[in-house]
Amino acid sequence: MVKKTGRPGYLQIADELRERIRGGLLAPGEPLPSTAQLAEQFDASLSVVKMAVGILRNEGLVVGQQGKGVFVQEDGQPEQDSDLRTEVTALRSAVQDLTRRLEQVEAALPAADPKTRN
Incomplete structure (x- = not known):
């Protein structure tokens, strides 16, 4: 559930999902729950x-x-x-x-003198 901590909800959700992935709760190749399921789980809007x-x-x-869902990246990410x-x-x-370098230049x-402008 998204908490009212001042931190945006989408960042809280990303943190939680990232933790699940890195902790092995969501294994490589495994699909994420659907957007609707995640929205219900986190009590957040679909856009968040x-x-x-x-x-x-x-x-x-x-x-x-496309048409299948979002999946945890397989081990050995593409070289690209x-x-x-x-x-x-x-x-x-x-x-x-x-x-x-621009700051040095x-x-x-010399500072522009406003009196010399046309």
């Missing part, structure tokens, strides 16, 4: 449950199969997922580096 499952998808813990994580990490690092520029 869908957001929680979306988080788990983004983390690579579950995978959806690992490559994507590596690429995202590299992109984040590059953005942080570019942000730092901006700090080196």
Whole structure:
């Protein structure tokens, strides 16, 4: 059940499902309960449950199969997922580096004098 802790319900549900997956209560290849079942179980709306499952998808813990449901990711995740994580990490690092360099450039520029504007 979603608690009124100030933490969004979809994050609470994602945390609970993640714990079940990592704890082995939901085994690799096993389907998650339906969205309606999860909504009833957590006393939450369908949209809140869908957001929680979306988080788990983004983390690579579950995978959806059109017309079949959402399943716990099999052991030995596809190499492509690992490559994507590596690429995202590299992109984040590059953005942080570019942000730092831009801040240095901006700090080196003379401050614009509002009196000299047309």
